[in-house]
Amino acid sequence: xxxxxxxxxxxxxxxxxxxxxxxxxxxxxxxxxxxxxxxxxxxxxxxxxxxxxxxxxxxxxxxxxxxxxxxxxxxxxxxxxxxxxxxxxxxxxxxxxxxxxxxxxxxxxxxxxxxxxxxxxxxxxxxxxxxxxxxxxxxxxxxxxxxxxxxxxxxxxxxxxxxxxxxxxxxxxxxxxxxxxxxxxxxxxxxxxxxxxxxxxxxxxxxxxxxxxxxxxxxxxxxxxxxxxxxxxxxxxxxxxxxxxxxx
Amino acid sequence: xxxxxxxxxxxxxxxxxxxxxxxxxxxxxxxxxxxxxxxxxxxxxxxxxxxxxxxxxxxxxxxxxxxxxxxxxxxxxxxxxxxxxxxxxxxxxxxxxxxxxxxxxxxxxxxxxxxxxxxxxxxxxxxxxxxxxxxxxxxxxxxxxxxxxxxxxxxxxxxxxxxxxxxxxxxxxxxxxxxxxxxxxxxxxxxxxxxxxxxxxxxxxxxxxxxxxxxxxxxxxxxxxxxxxxxxxxxxxxxxxxxxxxxxxxxxxxxxxxxxxxxxxxxxxxxxxxxxxxxxxxxxxxxxxxxxxxxxxxxxxxxxxxxxxxxxxxxxxxxxxxxxxxxxxxxxxxxxxxxxxxxxxxxxxxxxxxxxxxxxxxxxxxxxxxxxx
Numbered sequence: 001x002x003x004x005x006x007x008x009x010x011x012x013x014x015x016x017x018x019x020x021x022x023x024x025x026x027x028x029x030x031x032x033x034x035x036x037x038x039x040x041x042x043x044x045x046x047x048x049x050x051x052x053x054x055x056x057x058x059x060x061x062x063x064x065x066x067x068x069x070x071x072x073x074x075x076x077x078x079x080x081x082x083x084x085x086x087x088x089x090x091x092x093x094x095x096x097x098x099x100x101x102x103x104x105x106x107x108x109x110x111x112x113x114x115x116x117x118x119x120x121x122x123x124x125x126x127x128x129x130x131x132x133x134x135x136x137x138x139x140x141x142x143x144x145x146x147x148x149x150x151x152x153x154x155x156x157x158x159x160x161x162x163x164x165x166x167x168x169x170x171x172x173x174x175x176x177x178x179x180x181x182x183x184x185x186x187x188x189x190x191x192x193x194x195x196x197x198x199x200x201x202x203x204x205x206x207x208x209x210x211x212x213x214x215x216x217x218x219x220x221x222x223x224x225x226x227x228x229x230x231x232x233x234x235x236x237x238x239x240x241x242x243x244x245x246x247x248x
Numbered sequence: 249x250x251x252x253x254x255x256x257x258x259x260x261x262x263x264x265x266x267x268x269x270x271x272x273x274x275x276x277x278x279x280x281x282x283x284x285x286x287x288x289x290x291x292x293x294x295x296x297x298x299x300x301x302x303x304x305x306x307x308x309x310x311x312x313x314x315x316x317x318x319x320x321x322x323x324x325x326x327x328x329x330x331x332x333x334x335x336x337x338x339x340x341x342x343x344x345x346x347x348x349x350x351x352x353x354x355x356x357x358x359x360x361x362x363x364x365x366x367x368x369x370x371x372x373x374x375x376x377x378x379x380x381x382x383x384x385x386x387x388x389x390x391x392x393x394x395x396x397x398x399x400x401x402x403x404x405x406x407x408x409x410x411x412x413x414x415x416x417x418x419x420x421x422x423x424x425x426x427x428x429x430x431x432x433x434x435x436x437x438x439x440x441x442x443x444x445x446x447x448x449x450x451x452x453x454x455x456x457x458x459x460x461x462x463x464x465x466x467x468x469x470x471x472x473x474x475x476x477x478x479x480x481x482x483x484x485x486x487x488x489x490x491x492x493x494x495x496x497x498x499x500x501x502x503x504x505x506x507x508x509x510x511x512x513x514x515x516x517x518x519x520x521x522x523x524x525x526x527x528x529x530x531x532x533x534x535x536x537x538x539x540x541x542x543x544x545x546x547x548x549x550x551x552x553x554x555x556x557x558x559x560x561x562x563x564x565x566x567x568x569x570x571x572x573x574x575x576x577x578x579x580x581x582x583x584x585x586x587x588x589x590x591x592x593x594x595x596x597x598x599x600x601x602x603x604x605x606x607x608x609x610x611x612x613x614x615x616x617x618x619x620x621x
Contacts, residue, residue, distance in 0.1 A: 050578050053570060078580035086578075090571045094593025103589060104579035139593070140575075156579060 010059035036218030081163030147178035171206035183209030300370025328431035366396025374400035434465030477506025504541035
């Protein structure tokens with residue numbers, strides 16, 4: 001069992017306060033959806049937890065199974081069991097997908113996987129996500145379509161098996177088929193029951209495929225309302241206007 | 249505009265075999281302004297007597313004829329006329345030249361390697377001529393090692409329909425000084441592939457150039473350099489399109505790290521009035537890994553005709569991308585390894601162009617060794 005605890009988190013970007021006191025606890029077996037309008041700070045939460053250098057934590061704590069994530073480097077956080085699926089995965093020229101994945105798996109598991117077993121594992125993972133085999137030889141994210149990038153993020157999620165996964169707008173830019181494939185991947189990952197998911201999204205669409213246990217509405221850099229899956233249905237019907245008004 | 253007044257290039261000003269035609273550079277000249285002249289150890293001002301030795305060893309394919317000849321050999325100076333003071337100095341001071349000939353239609357069955365090994369202090373001057381007769385094919389490695397103060401000129405004469413692939417490794421010891429011109433003259437439908445790797449030396453100034461005598465010539469010039477603290481590695485390319493329907497592609501990539509690491513890349517391309525249908529592209533990228541390193545990158549594309557098939561250039565110098573490093577680290581890969589992966593990736597595309605497995609492995613190993621520093 002794992003627990004990610006976010007306590008009164010304050011984060012700034014270039015001296016501008018973006019997160020203004022976020023409290024959230026994610027446990028294994030739970031899926032939390034964070035929903036909110038653009039600019040509400042959802043992605044900032046994701047990147048701050050992962051340790052992106054652009055984001056400065058000005059207050060609060062983030063603990064993974066009691067360990068202080070904020071004192072760790074980006075790679076230490078990943079090895080501790082945190083995963084961030086990125087909204088815009090960056091293209092890295094000259095680094096092949098297979099080389100990258102093997103390096104990542106080696107780092108996270110603490111030992112190099114046997115080549116034969118890894119090749120098999122990779123093939124299964126790629127088949128599950130309907131990723132073409134030739135993909136492994138391509139350069140990381142280079143020339144990938146939006147859907148390919150997101151499938152590749154979920155492939156990494158399934159290979160690295162983190163304790164807690166933060167999925168930042170994984171549904172954005174996907175057509176219905178790709179959304180279904182990606183959602184199936186997330187559900188396979190959730191299926192083990194000993195992982196927690198923090199799903200960040202603007203739209204309710206993905207929640208039809210990946211059912212959340214809790215829904216949190218983000219506005220003005222913090223959580224302003226919480227509830228069960230029914231809250232997502234209400235947002236679908238009413239939109240975010242109510243929260244924008246309340247903040248203004 | 250009449251025929252007599254056709255526009256002339258400003259990029260290629262002077263050629264002469266006579267040393268007296270070139271003033272001693274002061275460092276203010278456009279072609280010398282990036283080069284730290286005192287570190288040339290007198291190669292530029294006549295104060296470097298030929299008291300040193302660079303030994304040339306040749307391991308040639310059986311189809312290749314190897315000769316050591318005197319200054320008066322008629323094959324010397326047919327393709328290239330010195331373009332600057334140091335080149336003219338080398339031309340006036342070398343004693344013996346190495347001439348390699350690949351006979352017409354012969355296909356060299358293996359790589360020919362010239363190892364140029366510096367033997368300590370004192371200046372040395374050299375001259376190499378590589379002649380591919382019509383329809384011949386060969387692969388050549390120029391491997392520069394040891395310690396030297398060395399200036400030389402290399403002429404590649406690529407005959408009609410011939411194909412020459414050359415790898416030039418500047419793998420000198422830390423104190424070496426090397427100033428070199430590599431000129432390729434391409435006949436009709438000739439193919440020239442140059443791969444330059446510059447890693448060692450205190451100062452290396454290498455000027456690869458290409459000219460065409462007939463249509464259909466195809467030149468591809470690739471380079472890789474890794475500049476460490478205190479090193480000055482300079483590459484000055486000149487592709488002179490003077491006949492129609494030829495192609496050139498220049499791609500140089502370098503990484504720099506350490507205090508006073510200095511890279512210079514000059515990419516001059518001339519498309520003369522006659523050179524209709526030219527297709528050319530030149531590209532330079534520098535990856536600056538630490539503070540205190542400096543890269544100068546100057547592409548010059550001079551187009552004197554309106555009828556080109558394609559002409560472009562790109563030049564960029566920048567640091568490692570934080571987003572690349574973040575992405576890899578976010579997958580658990582430690583910073584040092586993430587950095588190595590990204591730098592290897594930066595060079596991967598050019599290293600893949602090396603067709604000789606042994607050389608590709610050596611270059612990969614050399615880049616790895618630089619990354620460990």
